[in-house]
Amino acid sequence: MDSEMASKEEVEDDERKTRMVVVILVGAPGSGKSTFCEAVMKSAHRPWSRVCQDTIANGKAGTKAQCLKSANDALKDGKSVFIDRCNLESEQRAEFVKLGRDQVDVHAVVLDLPARLCISRCVKRTGHEGNLQGGKAAAVVNRMLQKKELPKLSEGFTRITFCNDESDVESAVKKYSALGPLDTLSSGCFGQKSSNSKVQVGIMKFLKKVEPSNIVDSNLGTSQGTVPKHYAKDSSCLEQKKMASTVSVSDKEVEHRNLSDNLSGVSAVSVSDIPTLAFPSISTADFQFDIEKASDIIVEKVEEFLNKVTNARLVLVDLTHRSKILSMVKARAALKHIDTDRFFTFVGDITQLYTGGGLHCTAIANAANWRLKPGGGGVNAAIFNAAGPSLETATKERAGYLSPGSALVVHLPSSSPLHKKQGVSHVIHVLGPNMNPQRPNFLNNDYKKGCEVLREAYSSLFNGFLSILKSSVLEDKRNDQTPVSRTSESDRGSPTDSSKNSDQKIKRAVTCESEKSKKYKGPEEGLGNEQVKSGFTEDLDLTCSSEAPQVKVPVKKDKGNGDASRTWSSWSLSLYHIAMHPENEKYKKEIIEISDDAVLLNDLYPKARRHLLVVARMDGLDCLADACEEHLHLLKAMHAMGEKWAKKSISEDASLIFRLGYHSDPSMRQLHLHVISQDFNSSYLKNKKHWNTFNTAFFPGLWNMMIAVSINSHVYPANARETSIMDLNLYGHRIASETPDIERHRAQVLVLSAPVCLHLFGSTLNKFGHKFF
DNA sequence: GTTCTAGAAC
DNA sequence: GTTCTAGAAC
Numbered sequence: 114m115d116s117e118m119a120s121k122e123e124v125e126d127d128e129r130k131t132r133m134v135v136v137i138l139v140g141a142p143g144s145g146k147s148t149f150c151e152a153v154m155k156s157a158h159r160p161w162s163r164v165c166q167d168t169i170a171n172g173k174a175g176t177k178a179q180c181l182k183s184a185n186d187a188l189k190d191g192k193s194v195f196i197d198r199c200n201l202e203s204e205q206r207a208e209f210v211k212l213g214r215d216q217v218d219v220h221a222v223v224l225d226l227p228a229r230l231c232i233s234r235c236v237k238r239t240g241h242e243g244n245l246q247g248g249k250a251a252a253v254v255n256r257m258l259q260k261k262e263l264p265k266l267s268e269g270f271t272r273i274t275f276c277n278d279e280s281d282v283e284s285a286v287k288k289y290s291a292l293g294p295l296d297t298l299s300s301g302c303f304g305q306k307s308s309n310s311k312v313q314v315g316i317m318k319f320l321k322k323v324e325p326s327n328i329v330d331s332n333l334g335t336s337q338g339t340v341p342k343h344y345a346k347d348s349s350c351l352e353q354k355k356m357a358s359t360v361s362v363s364d365k366e367v368e369h370r371n372l373s374d375n376l377s378g379v380s381a382v383s384v385s386d387i388p389t390l391a392f393p394s395i396s397t398a399d400f401q402f403d404i405e406k407a408s409d410i411i412v413e414k415v416e417e418f419l420n421k422v423t424n425a426r427l428v429l430v431d432l433t434h435r436s437k438i439l440s441m442v443k444a445r446a447a448l449k450h451i452d453t454d455r456f457f458t459f460v461g462d463i464t465q466l467y468t469g470g471g472l473h474c475t476a477i478a479n480a481a482n483w484r485l486k487p488g489g490g491g492v493n494a495a496i497f498n499a500a501g502p503s504l505e506t507a508t509k510e511r512a513g514y515l516s517p518g519s520a521l522v523v524h525l526p527s528s529s530p531l532h533k534k535q536g537v538s539h540v541i542h543v544l545g546p547n548m549n550p551q552r553p554n555f556l557n558n559d560y561k562k563g564c565e566v567l568r569e570a571y572s573s574l575f576n577g578f579l580s581i582l583k584s585s586v587l588e589d590k591r592n593d594q595t596p597v598s599r600t601s602e603s604d605r606g607s608p609t610d611s612s613k614n615s616d617q618k619i620k621r622a623v624t625c626e627s628e629k630s631k632k633y634k635g636p637e638e639g640l641g642n643e644q645v646k647s648g649f650t651e652d653l654d655l656t657c658s659s660e661a662p663q664v665k666v667p668v669k670k671d672k673g674n675g676d677a678s679r680t681w682s683s684w685s686l687s688l689y690h691i692a693m694h695p696e697n698e699k700y701k702k703e704i705i706e707i708s709d710d711a712v713l714l715n716d717l718y719p720k721a722r723r724h725l726l727v728v729a730r731m732d733g734l735d736c737l738a739d740a741c742e743e744h745l746h747l748l749k750a751m752h753a754m755g756e757k758w759a760k761k762s763i764s765e766d767a768s769l770i771f772r773l774g775y776h777s778d779p780s781m782r783q784l785h786l787h788v789i790s791q792d793f794n795s796s797y798l799k800n801k802k803h804w805n806t807f808n809t810a811f812f813p814g815l816w817n818m819m820i821a822v823s824i825n826s827h828v829y830p831a832n833a834r835e836t837s838i839m840d841l842n843l844y845g846h847r848i849a850s851e852t853p854d855i856e857r858h859r860a861q862v863l864v865l866s867a868p869v870c871l872h873l874f875g876s877t878l879n880k881f882g883h884k885f886f
Numbered sequence: 887g888t889t890c891t892a893g894a895a896c
Numbered sequence: 897g898t899t900c901t902a903g904a905a906c
Contacts, residue, residue, distance in 0.1 A: 684887065684906055718887070780887045797888095800900095 132297060133188055135212045136289065137196045137270075140224030141258050143231030145282060149224065150195040152286045158293040162187035166198040177208065184212055193292075201261045203268055210269040218297065220272040221264040222285055225306075228258050266302060275304040389426040390578040391459065391466055392478035393492045394438040395570050396545030396563075400552065406564060408441035414571035415456050416449060422579060427456045428472065430463045463492060464499030467535040474537055476522075476581055478574050481542035483514050483554075485521070496540060500531040504540060515544040517554075518569030522577040541577040545570040679735070681782040687717075689735075689783040692728045705758070710750040711786075713758060718797040720789060720807060723762045723769055727755045727786040734784045737775045755788040762790065774812045787812070 138146040150163045164183045169175035177198075184194045200206045206221070213219035264273050276282045281304055288298065394411065396402035415427050431439045439458040446456060461470040463477055479496045482489050485508050487497030497504055503526045512521050520543040525532040532538060546566035547555045556563045681689075691700050695712045706713040709730070716724040729747060734740060740748060752773060759771035770791040779785065789807060798804065805811060 682887095682906080687887085716887095799888095 132216060132218070132295065133191065134193045134218045134220055134292070134298075135184065135188070135196065135209065136194070136220045136222055137200050137206055137209050137264070138198070138222050138224065139200045139206070139264055140226070141199060141201065141228065141231045141261075143234035144224035144226050145234075146197050146199075146224060149222065149282060149286060150197050153195070153289040156290045158291060158296075160190075160192040160294075161195060162190075162192040163195045163197050177205075181208055181212070184209065188212065188217060199257060200264075201257055203262050203264065206264060206268060213269060213271070218271045219269060220274070220298070221270045222289075223263060223273065223275045224282065225263070225275055225277055226279075226282075231258075263305070266300075271300045272298050273302045273305070275302070275306065277304065277306055387424055387426050387455075388475040388578075388582055389428060389473065390476045390478065390541070390575070391428040391430045391463055391472070391474040392541075392543075392574060393430055393463055393480050394442075395478075395480055395543055395574070396547065396567055397438050398480070398491055399549060400545060400547040401549040402546060402563060402567060403548070403560065404438050404441060406560060407567060408438060408445050410564060410567050410571060411438075411442050412445040412449060412451070414568065414575060415446070416451055417572075418575040418579070419451065419455050422582070425578065425582060426454070427575070427578075428466075428474065429456075429458045430461060430466070430477075431458070432460070432462060434460050436460065462495065464495050464531060465535065466537075474535070476539035476541055476578055477531075477537050478520075478541045478543050481515055481521075481544050483516065483544055485509070485512060485515055485542055496531070499535075500525060500529045500540060503529045504531070508540075508542065515542055517544050517546050518566040518573060519544060520570065520573035520577045522581060539581050541574055541581075543570050543574045543577075681735075685781050688726070688728050688781045688785055692730045692783045693732060695730070706754065708750065708754060710747050711754055713754055716787070716789075720795050720798045720803055721791065721793045722766075722795065723759075723771070723788075723790040724795070725755065725758055725788040727751045727788060729784040731784075735782050736779050736784055737777060740784060751784075751786045755786050759788050759790075768792075772807075772812075774807075776806060777811055 138149060140146050147163075147165065150161075150165075154161045154163065162183075164180045164187070166177070166180050167174050169179045169183060180196065180198065184196060187194045194212070196209050198205075200209070200221075210219050263275070264270055266273060274281075274285050274288070276285055292298065394404075394407060397404050397407045411429065415429075418425075418427065429439060429442055436458075439460065443458050446453070459466070459470065459472060461472070466472040466474050466477070477496065480492045482493055487505055488494050504523065507523045507526060508521070511523060515521055520541050522539055522541045524539055525537060527533065531540070546563040547553070548558065548560075548563055549555055550557070556566075691697075691703065691714065692712055694700070695704055695707045703714045704712050705715065705725070711727045711729050714726050714728065716726050729751060731744070731747060734744065734747075755773045759769075759773065763769050763771070771788060772791055773786060773788050775784070775786055787807070793804070793807070
């Protein structure tokens with residue numbers, strides 16, 4: 114009996130000697146977890162082991178399981194352990210809490226520092242082990258914080274220390290540094306502030322309508338980034354890549370994508386605002402074209418196009434994650450080192466790329482049948498269905514049939530749902546070779562001919578896209594449709610075989626493009642590192658119009674496209690009055706800058722931390738629809754002013770990210786450019802409409818705007834009230850812009866500007882400095 | 887653009 | 897009961 118007692122005491126004594134602690138750090142990237150561990154370990158009075166998921170796999174990011182194993186091993190060695198990973202959600206912590214046993218206490222140290230501080234640290238740091246750096250950090254940090262669940266004792270912690278500022282952190286460091294092998298810290302919660310607010314109530318109120326699938330992150334436990342479900346399984350998807358790249362992209366890649374990355378929380382999408390063509394794989398479905406051969410051709414043609422055109426993007430779309438063609442093309446594109454910002458694969462419905470996946474596309478390709486008729490199933494049926502009857506009508510007006518290898522561009526009327534809701538301004542019908550014996554005119558396994566025709570098909574398709582960007586306005590003034598890949602034959606109403614395509618317009622466009630390439634130094638040099646949605650200035654330099662007088666641009670007549678009949682209520686005239694009489698003493702306080710072209714003021718009801726208005730001073734220019742080619746100079750000046758102040762704001766607060774754009778159907782009279790930071794952190798952002806006015810096509814990017822202006826057409830969407838755009842479901846503004854993106858496009862013509870986003874990963878800082886999507 | 891309110895929707 | 901929406905007034 115005595116001996117039993119003695120032995121028990123001995124055990125207890127041993128336990129005291131070896132009493133260990135597992136400290137689970139809880140905090141966003143940039144909250145200082147690693148610094149905390151290092152500080153403690155530097156002057157520790159007990160052996161510690163730091164388990165860092167960012168570096169656990171030979172210096173690279175590892176898995177949760179690896180962390181658990183490493184922690185267990187350290188405990189066996191008698192070391193106390195820091196779990197250095199974000200651990201923001203209870204589920205992520207649960208496994209680590211289980212490390213606590215009789216001899217092991219489990220503590221949490223919560224580094225609940227302001228999100229902005231974390232973001233700014235992430236942005237500034239260059240050598241973070243998790244490689245979470247650059248502007249995209251903002252998106253990641255905020256997204257993660259949105260899911261933050263502060264730890265509770267009920268999870269199994271014996272002690273929780275909350276640090277809300279640097280001094281809290283400092284005292285926690287001291288506590289743990291001083292912790293000798295036999296010491297224990299008292300149990301309980303320490304330092305918790307009453308509020309655990311993460312999100313801006315007013316915003317979440319309407320954001321909750323967002324389908325969970327659009328924002329769900331299934332990978333948060335293992336990745337520092339979150340990935341919309343749509344993208345989650347397709348590693349080549351731009352957004353996922355960008356988000357996930359917060360942990361996996363190499364430094365080189367980061368450098369390479371300097372521009373887009375620096376463009377923000379929205380950075381993730383900055384590139385998504387460039388003109389984009391989404392296309393399905395041609396002929397590999399019903400026409401049974403060999404997938405491997407098709408993959409080679411796709412990559413070959415894509416590469417050819419991207420070499421020719423600098424400011425456009427191609428996306429290969431398929432419905433399923435299991436798509437063989439996507440994976441093959443992806444692999445081949447990777448081998449050829451094709452820029453994944455400018456060509457990537459995308460899993461989703463090609464008719465719902467924007468609302469379903471946040472991807473904004475100028476044009477989509479249709480794997481059409483030779484009769485150019487709706488129906489038949491597959492992509493063709495889906496696109497005709499989604500576009501509504503106007504696509505059939507518009508197509509019919511242009512051509513009656515399509516021959517294999519050729520393409521036909523059709524401008525979608527703005528009334529088309531595909532245009533309204535998805536921002537797709539053009540459908541390019543393309544017909545590939547048929548290898549299916551069950552279908553008419555099959556090629557009887559003649560792949561020589563088949564490959565030839567498929568090459569032609571992709572050439573036609575991409576040339577069609579190019580012509581949307583570049584072709585003369587001249588002949589299209591007569592039509593709503595944009596003929597592309599067409600020769601003079603097309604004037605007779607039949608589509609042209611692109612293999613013979615020597616269309617002067619295309620040639621000119623290509624020439625233009627190559628000249629542009631020479632001049633264009635690339636986005637990295639063009640914009641520097643400023644986190645400004647831009648592209649306008651340098652793109653003006655690129656435009657064909659400035660050096661290709663043969664490209665005729667319509668000039669505004671009378672009131673242009675603006676609705677001259679529109680009446681403006683007195684309340685809507687305040688900007689107009691200011692613009693007409695900026696010298697008036699009563700406006701003195703409001704005006705930040707006056708130039709000959711515009712005045713700059715703070716928005717009276719800012720929808721973000723920084724929200725400026727550049728108001729045109731020209732009388733009669735009520736809104737964007739009034740603007741046309743003769744105003745390009747003014748628009749450029751306005752943009753320059755906006756950009757200048759955006760940059761200035763960024764220099765004062767590096768966490769800010771800006772987007773510049775116009776409301777397509779503004780409430781206030783007088784053309785005004787919004788310069789708005791993408792945090793959307795404002796008590797004035799109160800409802801769905803507020804959100805949508807900056808995160809849908811209602812807020813078209815500059816590229817859209819310039820296109821519209823240059824063809825003197827209605828800006829898309831011509832009227833938000835008509836298009837019911839405000840009824841759209843809410844999606845995170847991404848994606849870009851690029852929202853990103855939130856939005857946009859139409860006709861053939863000059864490409865004067867590029868990035869402005871719509872949608873996607875625009876992230877939003879709420880009033881607590883946290884971001885949501 | 888905002889605020890207010892009534893009534894519908896939940 | 898609360899939340900959302902649409903309309904009116906400014």
